[in-house]
Amino acid sequence: MARVLPIEIHDLTVSYQKKPVLYGVDLEIQEGSLVGILGPNGAGKSTLVKTIMNMIRPNGGYVKIFGKDPKIGMKQIGYVPQRESVDWEFPVTVMDVVLMGRYGHLGWLSRVTKYDRQKASECLEQVNMLPYAGRQIGNLSGGQQQRVFLARALAQESSVYLMDEPFAGVDAVTEKTIVSIMQNMKKEGKTLLVVHHDLSSAKEYFDQLLLLNMRKVAFGPTSKVYTHELLQKTYGGRLAVLSEMATEMAKSPELEL
Amino acid sequence: MNFFPVFDLNTIFLVPWSTDQLVQWNGQVILMGLLVCWTNGILGSFIVVRRMALMGDAISHGILPGLVISFLIFGSLEIGPMLIGACSAGLACSFCIEWLRSHTPIRQDASMAIVFTSFFAVGVTLINLQTDHLDLDTGCILYGEIGLTPLSPDLLFMGLNCGNRSICLMGTVCVFVLLIVSLSYRQLLLTSFDPTLAHSYGWPVKLIHLGLMFLLALSTVASMEAVGVILVVAMLVFPCVTASFFSERLPIILLITFPLGILYTFGGFHLAHWLDCSIAAAMAIAATIIFIIACALSPRGILLRLK
């Protein structure tokens, strides 16, 4: 009896203002995979992540998380968002942020327990940020901020993790830390889906790659997928007529009010 | 013409508390002021950290037509109809702003400006068309008259005399707000900081936002008699912003609201006694002065940083 897949996507289509952003995407992620998602800008990577997290409703096809609808299944996913989306002036400390990762386990009126604090400290330790626990998040460097959010995701104790460009704009130390944590998580049997922006490092970091450009260009083990031909199809060569038109739209001189 | 009265310490600070009668009267005024500051200070902190400071301004303007219409429908200025009218209008205002922002090309700031000014304009026009009947006058709306709080009739609830109506209402709202905030602190915190994570937990993020707007409308109505719709904004914004100069953690900021409220109320009260002007305006001025002091002198403020 086959186990339920962490993430199963069939014929997923998402369009925006009569232009397809994702078209007919099929995907089956096995447990314990470490998958990197690659593709040019505007190719639908973030859209894919957001659709899995039930923030966007697809026009066609479906997403299943452990066999369930995203509305229910998303609770089992640890989501690490892009760093730009955070308000760094917010009056919370590093520890406060990591504790937020525990909220999903608490009832509406329950208090934060000792175990929660302990777990939060452990996760901070894992990312080498425990000394900063009392600091307000605005007083951190880019890499440190990213590590805090990773700690928060770890504190969620999910089995599936979705990360949106975790390596963007971080220093080398942080990058190494994140990679080693991802490897550890994989060893523990967690499933990771990571949107990545850098082609060269993708080859080392991930076991499997998903090449995305509005449609699934390829998905499979890195060694098989990371080929010149497939990368060419994803990033360059003949652009899809539609993404050409989307680019034309973006260049339009009309004032967008 | 002597514009500024003489600054006589005795007159300003001691006389108001000199006789029993005065103490009773002014005591009620002070109590009302404290309740207004505390309630709006707590709510306002969440509004400010959500970067929606002017939403408080918008909602407080938006409730006006609700008040007038409920008066027209129910024919009385009783609390019940007032609250219903105001909260409905407040929620409608918030809903319209959100709808405009998401369904049209109009952006957030323009949506707010369009909706609340229109609502407010409708309210003011309705009042002006009804001057013979309505007890609301525009002055009351614009800056309230907290000094007249003791004149409020007593509240009769199910046959029991609860005392001064305005204070009862504000007190109830204050307790209600404090209760909700302490029970749902985590929810308010996370939805303010990271709605996406909250959403992924399956929390009803939009509902919580509406709940906050509802509390805001409630608080504005209750505070309106005292400070008017526009000065409510001062009470919403100043505590959190001032407290931010002293702490970088939200729970502490919320706690600092209480001593700040005391300073605003007493400071404003005595300032108004000196200048013989609107107490509500004086409270807002006191808040401004304290803000400037905090801004200049605190470790995170200007002067020390310039050094």
Next chain:
Amino acid sequence: MATVFLQAEQIVTQDEFDLVDRAQRFLLLKDESVQIVVFGSVLMGMSCGLIGSYVVTRKLSLFGDTLSHAVLPGIAVGFIWSGEKNNISLLVGATIAGLLGISCLSILRKFTKVQDDSSLGIVLSAFYAVGICLLTRIQKVGYSDQSGLDSFMFGQASALSSDDLIGIIIVLLLISLFIVINYRELLISGFDPGFSRSIGIPTESLQYGLWALITFCVISSLQMVGVILASALLVIPAATASLLVKRMRSYLILACLLGAVAGLGGAFLSFLGERLPTGPLIVIVSGALFTVILFLHPQKGLLIKWIISRSENVRIARENSLKAAFQIIEGKSFEDTLISSQEMMRKRGMSSATIEGEIENLCKAGLASKALHQVSEIKLPRQTRFTLTPSGWEYACRIVRNHRLWELYLTNEAQYAPDHVHEDAEKIEHMIGEETVRQIERLLKNPRRDPHGKLIPSITDIQPVAISQET
């Protein structure tokens, strides 16, 4: 000047003239005071519309609101200074207060970590509080002739003097000049400040210039709209214009026009109803215009969109039926053109009730006609049979053509597995419009066969198949 002003006061207090008469007097521009009001409201509306275009596009709506509240203490101080309601001193005071408010905002932004929206809240309430404090003080001290101050709260168009009119004209000229001279620079710096700075455009100065003009505009409109609602006229006409046009030039003109209409309308209504303050009425007029256009605009109005989407669904359902019909006929190698409802049910995977409904719709639209005679066979369930009319056939071919081109494109260019392409017209319509399909066609050089080897009907192929009418 003073006599004109007194006359304006008199207009308001006329009790013997009734509504129609007053309307007539307004519209016929008989009195000089009425002329002033009309000119004043139109010109002020134009200023607000023009500068409002920049307020809305640069997200300064709440800034305008803050500014209009912040001028209150200036008015109060001006009054105290001159000891009477001297318009000049009031307006000078307002200007100083406004500029002071802007400075405070800049200081807060540059030297503190206070967020932009909070700074606006702080400046708005602090300045306003000082203003109210001074006003209540003035009331207590009991200056003579302080009634004029009330008109600054909500505006009173009938109290407009010719001095005020001159002020309004000057502001309009200033704004127009500024916009005309700096049109391109404003456009670029509004769209991409970083870029404009890099090519040497004085972006900051332009911004301060705009802020100053916003202040002047607010002040010139105070007499008509009042402190509380002055910002509304900056935002609403421009926002309404943004629903209709996208090009900056037409946007400016339209906002200007809408502002003028709102100003005039409000002044007119205020004139009709005695003692009604102008400000709220102007806002209501502009708000009403906004709402009307939002819902009823020919292409983009929400009501229209809703109606269109309803008919869209009907059209899509119809196209799916037609396509299914075509495929059924094709399956019979174009020999038998009679289609039964049972075949449709199988093809579409829907219930018989739905299919019957669809066939009805097709017939109603003149795209199909039911066979009049039913083959009576024992034990076979009763079914409807129909054929496609010539126009139905043409429509079906057109659709099939578009869809198959799309399929071909997907499989050839986008490498989809051939069995993975949609059958549903809705999805395809959602994705791509007619325009796209034509483009694909050109790209693929008008192919004849789809990935399954099926015919892609070309325009010349579409001929009405001989319909055999069973009698």
